[in-house]
Amino acid sequence: xxxxxxxxxxxxxxxxxxxxxxxxxxxxxxxxxxxxxxxxxxxxxxxxxxxxxxxxxxxxxxxxxxxxxxxxxxxxxxxxxxxxxxxxxxxxxxxxxxxxxxxxxxxxxxxxxxxxxxxxxxxxxxxxxxxxxxxxxxxxxxxxxxxxxxxxxxxxxxxxxxxxxxxxxxxxxxxxxxxxxxxxxxxxxxxxxxxxxxxxxxxxxxxxxxxxxxxxxxxxxxxxxxxxxxxxxxxxxxxxxxxxxxxxxxxxxxxxxxxxxxxxxxxxxxxxxxxxxxxxxxxxxxxxxxxxxxxxxxxxxxxxxxxxxxxxxxxxxxxxxxxxxxxxxxxxxxxxxxxxxxxxxxxxxxxxxxxxxxxxxxxxxxxxxxxxxxxxxxxxxxxxxxxxxxxxxxxxxxxxxxxxxxxx
Numbered sequence: 001x002x003x004x005x006x007x008x009x010x011x012x013x014x015x016x017x018x019x020x021x022x023x024x025x026x027x028x029x030x031x032x033x034x035x036x037x038x039x040x041x042x043x044x045x046x047x048x049x050x051x052x053x054x055x056x057x058x059x060x061x062x063x064x065x066x067x068x069x070x071x072x073x074x075x076x077x078x079x080x081x082x083x084x085x086x087x088x089x090x091x092x093x094x095x096x097x098x099x100x101x102x103x104x105x106x107x108x109x110x111x112x113x114x115x116x117x118x119x120x121x122x123x124x125x126x127x128x129x130x131x132x133x134x135x136x137x138x139x140x141x142x143x144x145x146x147x148x149x150x151x152x153x154x155x156x157x158x159x160x161x162x163x164x165x166x167x168x169x170x171x172x173x174x175x176x177x178x179x180x181x182x183x184x185x186x187x188x189x190x191x192x193x194x195x196x197x198x199x200x201x202x203x204x205x206x207x208x209x210x211x212x213x214x215x216x217x218x219x220x221x222x223x224x225x226x227x228x229x230x231x232x233x234x235x236x237x238x239x240x241x242x243x244x245x246x247x248x249x250x251x252x253x254x255x256x257x258x259x260x261x262x263x264x265x266x267x268x269x270x271x272x273x274x275x276x277x278x279x280x281x282x283x284x285x286x287x288x289x290x291x292x293x294x295x296x297x298x299x300x301x302x303x304x305x306x307x308x309x310x311x312x313x314x315x316x317x318x319x320x321x322x323x324x325x326x327x328x329x330x331x332x333x334x335x336x337x338x339x340x341x342x343x344x345x346x347x348x349x350x351x352x353x354x355x356x357x358x359x360x361x362x363x364x365x366x367x368x369x370x371x372x373x374x375x376x377x378x379x380x381x382x383x384x385x386x387x388x389x390x391x392x393x394x395x396x397x398x399x400x401x402x403x404x405x406x407x408x
Contacts, residue, residue: 051393051400051407053229055220056236062212063240064247064389065100068382070205071251072096073124073183075378077131078190078197086128088375092382097121104163107219112163119159123152123180130184134191149184153177166218175211182207195268198255202248202272209244213237234407235400242392245280250359250385252276253304254366257311261370277301287399288343299339303332307363314371329360346398355394359387 050056072093079086097120105113126149133141157173182204189197216231230236252273259266277300285293306328313321333356337349362384369377400407 050229050233050235051239051397053227053236055216055227055229055231056233056239058219058227059212059216059231059236059240060243060389060392061103062215063209063243064385065096065103066208066212067205067244067247068251068385069093069096069100070179070183070208071201071247071385072378072382073127074186074190074201074204075381077127077187080128080131081135081187081190085375089378092378093124094121095382097124107223108163115159119152119156123149123156126152127183127187131187131191134188149180153180164218164222166221167214171214175214179204179207179211195266198252198269199272199275202252202276205248205251206244209240213240235396238399238407239392239396241283242396243389245276245283246388246392247385249273249276249280250363250388251381253307253363254370254381254384257307257367258370260308260311261315261367263315273304274301277304287403292343295339299332299335303329303336303360306332307367310364311367311371314367326364329364333357333360340395340398344398344402346401347394352394355391359384359391362387 072089076086076089076093079089097117100120101113101117104116126145130142130145130149132138133145153173153176156176157169157171160167160172161169182200186197186200186204188194189200194200213232216236220227220229220231252269256266256269256273259269277297280300281293281297284296306325309328310322310325313319313325333353334349336356337347337352340347340352341349362380366377366380366384368374369380396407
């Protein structure tokens, strides 16, 4: 990982900014790097299209963590429904919850963090109970879970408003209800072994970037001295959109390779993954035109095919085929670098190829764990997803420089 890369995860620039501006959480007064610099000392331009502003970073972090929460919740409930060991996935899910709690603690206080964790973990547990009750056809248990989730919505809405009056309780309650409803629809599909389950999980995850945007905007209004810039400007929106699209891609790709390793020809999961690929291509096309979007999609689909080839080879123990897939992925990085440099000179082809190497290696590690039946699969998946904010920042930052009036 190069020293010029900026970190957009809860333990990186956001924590440094919040700790520096707000003094950290209760009892936590460690010195933090100055706002506008990474923990490694590389300068960050806070002006370029708002992409690197503290407000944009806040939204980026919340988008990343909240969307990941849904994917990890869905993975956990699916394992529970399949009667498999869900503990490793649940541990990664709880680490995601802890990161969200740390974020709120840095923003407000340890007491706020603890209350958030209490509510969020209760909701996560209720998702598992809903899955179990649905699978068992236990109507009484289902009714209780739904009642408990309704109570959670009330309490969460009140908690958000008490913590930040810029965020109305009723609106926060409604947002929580939308999130919960979408997740329950995905779990119901999982319990029924519905082939649309992954698509419904994708839809549930797609709810969370909006929640992240609303939270970020409210926090920026509450703490303007801590978060320069805007959370809803063009640059911040571009960055958050890239994060959501790329992280979604990683989780759907892993779901697809999981079926490949298992020897299952799950056409629906591949279709859902391809819809995600089209979404990333449409994002490129919205900036550079339809022809560029189509060219990107061709390159992107080719690298997905290489990952699928690797999954098949890993499952068969075919080292030669795995090496061939790795070579295809190296060619993907070169082709992508050439394409992106062709549409945006702010993206040097060799730098793009190098920056995408961490992503490729991380996904290959996920596939290797899947093929080995290794419980570290879910931690590896979390690590692969963690490469996407860095790639999103690379792309969004370069686009903002190229179209500074559009993404300001």
